[in-house]
Amino acid sequence: MASRQSDSTRRDAGPARLLEVQRLGLVPYGVALQLQARLVEQRRAGLVPDQLLLLEHPHVITLGSSARQEHVLVDETERRLLGIELHEAGRGGDVTYHGPGQLVGYPILDLKPDRCDLHRYMRDLEEVLLRALAAFAIRARRRAGFTGVWVDHQKIAAIGVRVSSGWITSHGFALNVAPRLEYFGAIVPCGITDHGVTSMARVLGGPVSLAEVADALAESMLQVFDYGSIA
């Protein structure tokens, strides 16, 4: 443990970038928000290395800073009966749905000194997702002007990010591995009305292991962000 600490504090000076991957299972949205806030503080203080949290949320609709109420399509009663929570997210973007079967990744990274560019960060996250999907022989792509990752004209992964004081990132991406797609009917995803959503399970026509997708994501984070090793 002591050596890990020295690795992470050395990071600014040398090449030893370190990523710690935490697999947390099913985590309520509010709990994940608190955990992220704590890790952002700790990352800023240099107490922990860069983090990648991989988890699932119970059904929840989250509102980004540019969210429009009319993009939540269910009324409150219906939402409650469906057991879907509603949360302000404190990230960029519009309305998003999260639920079981969707793999959510929250990278808590210090972008200093050489990655202080928000657009680059989002393109990098897209790259992570594209590579992970390629490992499953899914050919996905970017679409100019629409952050996220797409298969044909359907969204397979959404991105919404927050950068806190000190270039510390939180929030991140949500990859549809095998979620119940009909729940997306409760929202207009990211305010984009004319395109649907899809999932890896649908594209591949069979079950997909969340654990394997998590492995692939950790691996492509390693490549794209150029980490020396995983803690």
Place this chain on the structure above:
Amino acid sequence: MARIDVPMPQMGESIAEGTVSKWLKQVGDAVARDEPLLEISTDKVDAEIPAPAAGTLAEIVVGEGKTVEVGTVLAYIETEKGAAAKPEAKAPAPPTAEAPKPEAPKGEPKVAPPPAAAAQPPAPARPVREAAPVEAARPAARPAVVAARAEPEPRGDGRTETAEERLRRRSTPLVRRIAAEHGVDLTEIEGTGYAGRVTKQDILSYLEQRARAPVVPARAAAPAAAPVEGVILADHFWEIFHGQVRHPEFPARPADRLEPMDRIRRLTADHMVRAKRVAPHVHSFIEVDFTQIDRIRQKNRSKWEQQGVKVSYTAFVAWAAAQTLLEFPRVNATISGESVLFRGEINVGIAVDLDPGLIVPVVRNADELNVVGIAKRINDLAQRARERKLKPEEIQGATFSITNPGVLGTLVGMPIIPEGTAAILGTGAIEKKPVVMELDGTDVIAIRKRALFSLGYDHRLVDGADAARFLARLKHVLEGFPEDGI
């Protein structure tokens, strides 16, 4: 005293503008250096902008919701000597030379004021803390990937696969497909990927090499044993099991009517299938004598009416169940992964018929309420359930449930255990019945009010004897309800 600009920062090379989404400080507020001052948003990103210097927020130029170009002045901060020394300044900013350098931000080309570090000296400034407090501060999270993978896993051939072999074998499906097509045993390949796993590149260069190398007679039995597709890992198994519920379709006949399920029906349908798939259901029954409780209800009816509360049999049952659960933590628990999750609260879900549809509002901390208290909660929840006015938290978090098919005359039911709980109690119709009882040593036939109860329980967690003890205790609590207990 100096007036410092707070410009819209350049947050990325291709970012030309930003929207002020929220001012975190108001005019007149004191700000510490690097303290978050406002939030801006661009595209899919929210970013906190820290104060470039300590002082007082003197003027806000760009209001919330406005979009401006990079470099536009958003606000002004008045710095004053000694401002940073004010007691409210939190963790006294690291020794980053607090000397007011008004022009500093403009001096540095494009990394101007954004997030703190721009102003910090490059490397050594970061304080290196001691190891012990670090450990304490770390969140109690699961161990990282590598550790999680270390356990050996039994292999098909009976011998235990080493962690290393398993890591190598665990490669992406694409790589596995290539391996299967070419009859390659992945453990033979030196992986360069994450945790030593075999990447696509690895296997392609391996194949290329193999093609060039002279054909070696190859170890006889080996490759066939590669347990790639045959073994279903536990997590994979559960994923298939939990996967989207598919309801079989049936051909419609001419006079039939096909009506799509509404969302609530669909949800209920899926929940019931999943609940029953996962938990092995067992039901046990017991007959409960309600004569005593009936007497108590008669006696107090007018008093309760004056208080405007209707105390149903269900209120007594919920109270007794909560008290009994205190003694049976295993019935107030659930299996979660490889563990048993004992619930810290006793929250009793009460099924309410909406006709059509059903909802299960929750009486929280039912063990802390008396019978009348529970009755009030149930009346309130049931009323608002019918008016569709329940709050989300009022239908979540049940640790045990009660359903009352008896209210419609049913003898008793065998209810399905809601996901994430260990048991559900079904209460049958309360009816007058002739019962053989012993009175002063003589057998007599008496007319008593009786009902059948059924307890549906998850047999993974609750054994038959547990359930029997639970039901016997519940019966005892209900039948022995003290006359003056209200």
